[in-house]
Amino acid sequence: MLHKYSNNRTLADNMRLGSLTSFTAGMINVASFIIFLSFSSNVTGYFAIFAAELVRANYYQVLVVASWIFLFFFGSFFANLFVVHLSEWNRYWAHALPLLLEIFCLAAVGVYGQYFYKETLVETEYLLSLMLFAMGLQNGLTASISNFSVKTTHLTGATTDLGILFSMFTKKQFWNNIELRNKAKLILTIVISYLSGAVVAASTYRYFQFKLFFVVCFILVVVLVYDLYTIKILKYLDVAKRRKAVHTAEKLIAENS
Amino acid sequence: MNYLAGFTLLLIAILVMVAQLKKHVPNPEELILGNWTEKAWQYEKVSNPNELHRKHSVDTMAQSVKDQLGKHLIIHSAETWHFNSHGKLLLRGADTVKMVNWKVKGRGHILELEYANQVIEHYNITELTSTRLVLNFDSDIQVKGIAKLTFDNLDRVTQIQQ
Numbered sequence: 001m002l003h004k005y006s007n008n009r010t011l012a013d014n015m016r017l018g019s020l021t022s023f024t025a026g027m028i029n030v031a032s033f034i035i036f037l038s039f040s041s042n043v044t045g046y047f048a049i050f051a052a053e054l055v056r057a058n059y060y061q062v063l064v065v066a067s068w069i070f071l072f073f074f075g076s077f078f079a080n081l082f083v084v085h086l087s088e089w090n091r092y093w094a095h096a097l098p099l100l101l102e103i104f105c106l107a108a109v110g111v112y113g114q115y116f117y118k119e120t121l122v123e124t125e126y127l128l129s130l131m132l133f134a135m136g137l138q139n140g141l142t143a144s145i146s147n148f149s150v151k152t153t154h155l156t157g158a159t160t161d162l163g164i165l166f167s168m169f170t171k172k173q174f175w176n177n178i179e180l181r182n183k184a185k186l187i188l189t190i191v192i193s194y195l196s197g198a199v200v201a202a203s204t205y206r207y208f209q210f211k212l213f214f215v216v217c218f219i220l221v222v223v224l225v226y227d228l229y230t231i232k233i234l235k236y237l238d239v240a241k242r243r244k245a246v247h248t249a250e251k252l253i254a255e256n257s
Numbered sequence: 258m259n260y261l262a263g264f265t266l267l268l269i270a271i272l273v274m275v276a277q278l279k280k281h282v283p284n285p286e287e288l289i290l291g292n293w294t295e296k297a298w299q300y301e302k303v304s305n306p307n308e309l310h311r312k313h314s315v316d317t318m319a320q321s322v323k324d325q326l327g328k329h330l331i332i333h334s335a336e337t338w339h340f341n342s343h344g345k346l347l348l349r350g351a352d353t354v355k356m357v358n359w360k361v362k363g364r365g366h367i368l369e370l371e372y373a374n375q376v377i378e379h380y381n382i383t384e385l386t387s388t389r390l391v392l393n394f395d396s397d398i399q400v401k402g403i404a405k406l407t408f409d410n411l412d413r414v415t416q417i418q419q
Contacts, residue, residue: 037363037379049364056384060282064364067275074268085261121286121361 002095002227007147011182014150018186019193020223021142022152024216025135026197028106029153031212032131034205035113036124040131042154043072064125068132075136080144096224098141103217103224105134110213117210149186155194158187285365288385292411293338301393302403330394331355331372337411346370368392380406388413 004013025041032040039045046065053061079098086094109127117123139153151157165184168174175181205212332338335348335355346359358371361382368380384391388410396404 037367037369058385060279060284061364061366063275063279063282067272067279068364070268070271070275074272077264077268081261081265119360119362121284121365124362125364 002092002099002145002223004145009146011186014146014186015189016226017142017146017223018150018152018190020219021138021150022190022194023197023200024219025138025153026194026199027201027212027216028131028135028197030198030201031205032128034202035210036128038124038128040128041135042156043069043132044154044156067125068129071129071133072136072139075133075138076140076143077136079137079140083141083144092227095141095145096227098137099220099224102134102137102141103220105130105137106213106220107217109134110210110217113210113213149183150190152190152194155191158191162187162191283387285382285385286361288387289340289359289361289368289382289390290342291340291413293340293390293408294411294414295336295338295406296409297405297407299405299407300396300402301405330378331357331376332370332378332406338408 002017004010029039029041032038046069050062050065050069053059053065078101082094082097086097109130112123113127117127135153139151142150142152162184165180165187168180169184201212208215332348335350335353337349339347339349340359341347344358344360346357348355348357357373360369360371361367362369362379366382368382370378370380372378378394380392380394382390383393383405390408390410392406392408394404394406396402
């Protein structure tokens with residue numbers, strides 16, 4: 001899911017990454033709406049709110065919203081910073097570090113919310129800031145490593161693309177185009193996963209409360225570990241294959257001599 | 258490497274600047290403290306065009322208007338609201354006094370009131386200055402629409418009068 005980059009990624013890689021991360025984004029967004037009455041996985045609405053509050057001279061809200069938008073941007077900046085600067089050293093860790101940082105942010109929200117949160121406005125603002133930064137990290141990372149084909153924290157672009165693709169499918173030549181069909185499959189997977197995450201969060205929040213963030217962290221850990229696991233298996237298989245080749249070569253040499 | 262350090266420092270500087278600026282702007286949680294007296298209960302929007310006349314009600318403080326707009330809400334019997342810093346709100350009516358918990362949520366645009374029986378009501382803070390508070394809420398018991406509740410800050414008004 002994480003160690004492949006750009007055009008080397010298969011549809012299956014993108015679908016696995018897209019479905020798991022959009023599921024968590026859906027959960028985070030609904031949880032933040034229920035708890036804090038504000039969204040945390042997209043910023044389009046905040047641009048409109050920023051303008052409206054600016055006109056109404058509500059400067060406190062202007063600054064709060066500006067910092068949220070900026071933190072989402074900062075998250076995306078940070079995620080791609082790791083990808084751009086660390087990929088030559090170790091591609092897996094360059095892709096995994098933003099995710100680790102995201103897990104840390106969301107775990108911090110979960111721990112603080114569960115054990116220390118007194119529902120003051122300042123606490124709400126800081127917890128939402130952490131969540132928007134985390135969502136910026138996630139969106140930046142998935143978009144960056146998938147050559148902009150996996151964006152998981154908001155569905156505006158996905159809905160637009162689906163509309164375009166579905167209209168194209170009214171022509172047989174496009175319907176038979178595997179690339180377009182794969183794109184539609186990927187987007188539909190992301191949309192369904194996001195929606196499922198949102199429904200799961202909305203229906204279980206009452207029981208889990210802030211512990212819901214630990215569930216999200218667990219899913220993200222699965223994304224991290226899945227790759228470590230597959231890399232280990234691939235390495236093991238590679239070593240086994242090489243050993244077998246050496247053994248066969250040795251056997252042949254022995255036979256010839 | 259210089260570019261990286263420069264960019265990162267610039268972004269952190271912007272974040273610190275926004276945080277510093279926020280300290281100089283009044284916080285809604287502080288602005289709302291004190292005594293507020295109800296000035297008007299009005300319909301701002303109605304869903305049914307036949308109910309448009311309700312938007313132009315003359316007596317905006319009549320109990321009948323308050324009952325119509327917010328009978329399902331506990332606040333409808335109050336006349337003055339006292340927000341204290343411990344998160345308690347005292348709702349004083351003509352012959353009633355109620356104590357509820359209050360919190361400001363979202364980006365400072367939602368007022369949450371929680372009653373003893375854990376009933377929670379949310380109001381949109383449309384305007385909040387040192388002298389005026391405007392709350393909006395959905396009114397859907399008799400006439401569907403958005404209701405508007407306007408307050409004057411009693412402490413400020415008294416100060417100005419003196």
